Every structure is written in C-alpha cells, then in structure tokens.
Amino acid sequence: QAVVTQEPSLTVSPGGTVTLTCGSSTGAVTSGHYPYWFQQKPGQAPRTLVYDTSNKHSWTPARFSGSLLGGKAALTLSGAQPEDEADYYCLLSYSAVCVFGTGTKVTVL
Amino acid sequence: EVQLVESGGGLVQPGGSLRLSCAASGFTFNNYWMHWVRQVPGKGLVWVASINSYGSTTDYADSVKGRFTISRDNAKNTLDLQMNSLRAEDTAVYYCACVRVDVWGKGTTVTVSS
Numbered sequence: 001q002a003v004v005t006q007e008p009s010l011t012v013s014p015g016g017t018v019t020l021t022c023g024s025s026t027g028a029v030t031s032g033h034y035p036y037w038f039q040q041k042p043g044q045a046p047r048t049l050v051y052d053t054s055n056k057h058s059w060t061p062a063r064f065s066g067s068l069l070g071g072k073a074a075l076t077l078s079g080a081q082p083e084d085e086a087d088y089y090c091l092l093s094y095s096a097v098c099v100f101g102t103g104t105k106v107t108v109l
Numbered sequence: 110e111v112q113l114v115e116s117g118g119g120l121v122q123p124g125g126s127l128r129l130s131c132a133a134s135g136f137t138f139n140n141y142w143m144h145w146v147r148q149v150p151g152k153g154l155v156w157v158a159s160i161n162s163y164g165s166t167t168d169y170a171d172s173v174k175g176r177f178t179i180s181r182d183n184a185k186n187t188l189d190l191q192m193n194s195l196r197a198e199d200t201a202v203y204y205c206a207c208v209r210v211d212v213w214g215k216g217t218t219v220t221v222s223s
Binding site: 001036038040045046047048051057059087089091096097098099100101102103 | 146155159171204206214
C-alpha cells in the first residue's frame with residue numbers, strides 16, 4: 001500500500017502564506033489521484049476543504065487553495081488567520097484504495 | 110439538517126465482532142460514495158473502507174480486508190460496517206463520511222480489549 005507523506009509541522013505568521021504538500025511513495029501525484037484536503041481541529045471531526053485537486057466548497061475560506069506542485073499535491077494558505085491553526089490531512093485515491101497523508105500540524109504564530 | 114450519526118461502537122474482546130451503523134439525513138445520500146475513516150486519539154486519520162453510490166463497488170484498506178464489510182441501504186439512508194475478527198489495533202474512533210460534500214459524523218469509539 002502506498003505511503004503518503006506530508007510535512008509534520010509548519011508555522012506561519014498571522015497574515016502570512018504557507019504551502020503544505022502531499023507526496024506519494026509511488027511517484028508523482030496527479031489529478032488522477034483526486035487529491036482531497038481536510039482540516040481537523042482538536043476534539044472535532046475533520047472537514048473537507050478541497051476536493052479533486054483544487055475544487056472548493058462554497059464554505060471553504062477563499063484563503064485556501066489546492067494545486068499540483070512539483071509532483072505533489074499542495075494546499076496553500078494565503079493570509080493565515082488564528083483560526084486556521086489545526087491539523088491538515090490530504091487523501092489520495094489509488095484505483096481501489098484510498099490513503100490519507102501523515103498529517104501536518106499548522107501553527108499560526 | 111445535513112448530518113451523519115454513527116452508532117454501534119463499544120468494548121469488544123479480541124476476535125469478536127461489532128457492527129457500526131451510520132444514519133444519513135439532509136442530503137441526497139444515494140448520490141455519493143461513502144467512507145469509513147478511523148482515528149486513534151492523538152494520531153492521524155486512516156481510511157478504512159468505501160462504497161459507491163449504488164452499493165455495487167466496495168474497497169478496503171489492506172489492514173481490514175477480509176475482516177470488515179461495508180454496506181449501504183439507500184432506501185433507509187444508512188451505511189454499515191460489519192467488523193469481524195477484531196484486533197487490539199482496530200481500537201479507534203470510527204467516522205462515517207461523505208467526503209465529497211463534507212459531511213462527517215461525530216464518530217463512535219471502538220475498543221478491542223480483553
């Protein structure tokens with residue numbers, strides 16, 4: 001089963017920009033992996049931020065955007081807010097299997 | 110209100126069985142793939158199983174293949190996870206989710222211990 005790797009932790013200043021990445025042990029991440037991004041705050045269920053690489057729901061803050069970058073899926077947070085401090089997970093689809101990434105803890109400081 | 114409500118968690122001995130259920134409301138359940146995701150408190154999310162909108166295609170993580178069965182009843186808007194031959198490492202909070210439309214349950218706790 002593939003291993004999906006994310007940065008363990010990232011720190012961003014309020015109002016700053018940070019990019020989280022999601023890499024696959026099988027090679028480059030493509031749109032065919034239908035990358036998802038989720039946000040999870042302590043004690044809460046996850047929330048879906050981005051689906052199919054870059055699509056957002058109407059409730060996803062505009063400061064979040066998804067893309068493919070250098071063979072990885074990426075989630076960029078532009079204009080970080082204190083409420084964005086959370087754990088972030090990507091999810092990749094491999095034909096009949098889905099795999100979550102290892103997760104990134106984002107600190108806004 | 111759009112929601113998913115899980116039930117059926119609890120304490121079970123190793124080798125035992127448990128059936129989780131998830132009741133959906135407020136969205137067109139039979140339009141979407143559904144998923145079970147688990148998480149050990151303080152650890153990351155782990156995908157467990159998925160089922161397509163018709164219930165005709167099911168996928169499983171290697172760690173549960175052959176032991177867990179996902180199913181759905183579109184007439185009743187319910188999703189189930191039958192868990193057999195449970196192991197200590199299956200202990201976790203189990204979420205049902207429709208990730209495509211961002212609907213998640215609050216989770217139900219499964220503890221496998223003697």
